[in-house]
Amino acid sequence: LSATGHDVVLVTGDKDLMQCVTEHVTLYDPIRDLRVGIPEVIAKFGVPPSEVVDVQALMGDSTDNIPGVKGVGPKTAAVLIQHFHSLENLLARTVEIESLDVRGAASIRRKIEGSVDEARLSKRLATVDDSIDLDVTLDELAIGGVHTPELLALAEELEMERFAARIRGIAGSFRCPCMRPRTGLSLDAPVEGLPIVVSIDCEPDPRVTPSIGP
Numbered sequence: 001l002s003a004t005g006h007d008v009v010l011v012t013g014d015k016d017l018m019q020c021v022t023e024h025v026t027l028y029d030p031i032r033d034l035r036v037g038i039p040e041v042i043a044k045f046g047v048p049p050s051e052v053v054d055v056q057a058l059m060g061d062s063t064d065n066i067p068g069v070k071g072v073g074p075k076t077a078a079v080l081i082q083h084f085h086s087l088e089n090l091l092a093r094t095v096e097i098e099s100l101d102v103r104g105a106a107s108i109r110r111k112i113e114g115s116v117d118e119a120r121l122s123k124r125l126a127t128v129d130d131s132i133d134l135d136v137t138l139d140e141l142a143i144g145g146v147h148t149p150e151l152l153a154l155a156e157e158l159e160m161e162r163f164a165a166r167i168r169g170i171a172g173s174f175r176c177p178c179m180r181p182r183t184g185l186s187l188d189a190p191v192e193g194l195p196i197v198v199s200i201d202c203e204p205d206p207r208v209t210p211s212i213g214p
């Protein structure tokens with residue numbers, strides 16, 4: 001959608017989606033009331049969004065079962081990608097690692113040379129596939145009424161009892177549960193300055209209890 005000129009907001013607190021940030025794609029974390037653009041990504045990872053997966057390929061992520069290179073942490077990974085700009089450049093020029101201002105550079109070089117397959121696998125695992133074609137229009141993606149029976153069936157299937165109880169009480173219009181009043185942001189009415197496309201990350205977040213209601 002951003003490729004067609006639309007500004008897109010991904011509503012999520014998932015740092016893995018920072019690789020998707022561009023001039024036309026930003027993130028919004030409703031829990032922290034935080035907007036994430038290119039400067040925030042660089043502050044977090046030390047590299048621009050296009051190189052985030054290369055950093056993740058080295059540092060790994062135990063939460064998502066991404067192995068990375070054992071012994072290479074976030075700071076070292078950032079320094080390496082700041083110099084090489086991609087995992088493949090790094091793997092092709094590992095001899096240069098020892099000339100960098102990295103603690104234990106010789107050891108880091110050996111670890112990377114001994115974990116080439118793991119690093120490449122980690123990059124594939126960390127990469128978000130943004131090449132999927134959507135055969136729907138923006139109008140079809142607009143938020144309308146809640147499909148209560150289907151949503152209730154799903155909640156009951158997943159044994160989300162508290163969530164199912166809330167769904168049973170739904171009546172009238174729908175308010176997105178991630179948009180709290182303190183943010184001043186609601187999907188029920190147009191908001192000045194809000195981009196035309198909003199994508200909501202529906203992965204369960206342990207920091208918040210879902211709340212749906214009019």
